[in-house]
Amino acid sequence: MKFSIERAALLDAVSQAQAVVERRNTIPILANVLMEADGDGVSFKATDLDIEVIDKAVAQVERPGGTTVSAVLFHEIVRKLPDGALVQVAEDQAQGRLDITAGRSHFSLATLAKEDFPVMASSDYSANFSCKASVLRRLFDKTRFAISTEETRYYLNGVYMHVAEADGGRKFRAVATDGHRLARVDADLPDGAEEMPGVIVPRKTVDQVRKLLSDDDAQIAVSVSETKIRFATPDITLTSKVIDGTFPDYARVIPQGNTRELKVDAKDFAKAVDRVATVSSERSRAVKLMLDEDRLTLSVNAPDSGNAEEEIAVAYADEKLEIGFNAKYLQEIAAQVDLEMATFLFNNAGDPALMREGDDLSAIYVVMPMRV
Structure with a gap:
């Protein structure tokens, strides 16, 4: 694998991926980001086994291939490179290293085989729809403060997203509560979301998805099943398991x-x-x-x-x-x-x-x- 890429594009892609990685890992491969270069771009994949994020960036690929390297270390190196730098990344398979060169800076990092990188099981999504980033951001921003931090009440450790009956018809609704306060926010139901099952989106997923929603007019493709939820833009795909539990009947406390x-x-x-x-x-x-x-x-x-x-x-x-x-x-x-x-x-x-x-x-x- 060998490719060249602008430092800014590389930093954006790696930042989103490394944010998913847990700092303390008993499984070494989970601390790594999987890089795969092919065609005219490179994809960066990271996972903690509950969330998987794939970020794509345009690059000049000289030699297709893939490997994994420490996500946090790679991100830190790229972050500290000078603005505007052209970064060259090359895998040395014989040595099991990844060489990173930018101007007079050169780094060599240890790698792990890409074959060991875990793959999140695919899911049959029962609902697929598109939603404006501004709508999703409002739903998450106005509810996430009320998410419970008590691990024993794990079913409250996220935002409950579902289709709800309201006075004005069916609504796309987000609810969060910790037993002391509750937030309930409605939006118009997107086309295609009518059959969406109610799911509890974990706090960490909410925080990661929030980073995809900076452009108000961007359309986010959302796919939902009983066990997973996926948010996708043209460059980034974030897939997450949902919390396996039953959200309480919140209407009773309103x-x-x-x-x-x-x-x-x-x-x-x-x-x-x-x-x-x-x-x-x-x-x-x-x-x-x-x-x-x-x-x-x-x-x-x-x-x-x-x-x-x-x-x-x-x-x-x-x-x-x-x-x-x-x-x-x-x-x-x-x-x-x-x-x-x-x-x-x-x-x-x-x-x-x-x-x-x-x-x-x-x-x-x-x-x-x-x-x-």
Whole structure:
């Protein structure tokens, strides 16, 4: 194998691949990226046995072939090469090495046989459709903060993507929850997605897919089966296993009877929560909200360090209410608001609160209260 490639193109391709590789591996080949040169390009493949990513780049191929090399080490070398450099990569099969040359820089890395590189089993996808990158990005960005990190509740360690019945017809829906807060976001159902099975996309996959979605107008080809999900652009294909578990009936925890309505500037609210939470202990981070007519008072009382209080003008016309929340959860939910106003709906101090962006019902958030 021997090819020449622009440093920028090589870095883009290797960056996406090496991000999948786990830093600590008991299986040496999993720390490597598989390079295969053929025709007018090179493909880079990496896997952790749950996710597989293939990135293609245009190159001048002098000698077709393939080998594997340390993904992290190769990425670091390419990253540190000067901008605009032409990188020459050649395999020395006799020595079991990969030679990398750029200008006066030369590196020689150990390789492992490409035949040992694991291949992810193929899958028969029951749904194949195309979706704009901006739509997928919104679904993932507005839900991933609520993904659970508890390994024992593995079925909550991802975003549940499915087709849901809604007032406006069938929707393409993403949901995440950790039991303390919940995010539910809807989008128009893409053509071809009607038969999509509900799948739980793991957190790591969500983070990796997010890197494919920088171009708003790009069309992402999505394929879904009961066990796998695949996202593809013309240059990159990411295939992932989905979490083998049943996502809970999230509709049961979305409050329906909350009638006390608070409208507040989302950015002002998030900043006020952040300021008063400064004095709270990291362990609880509880903030009390005291609602009165067109007035919201946020307060924190931390016996060990002090207390804080701030008042902000809001639109609120219901009876007085005092309710406590985890400050971090409030800030994360408020950060999801793209519109100017956030609308909170409360019932009483012991019931979960519901938040949406103004009057937009396509994204709703639920947060459980705390005792303060």
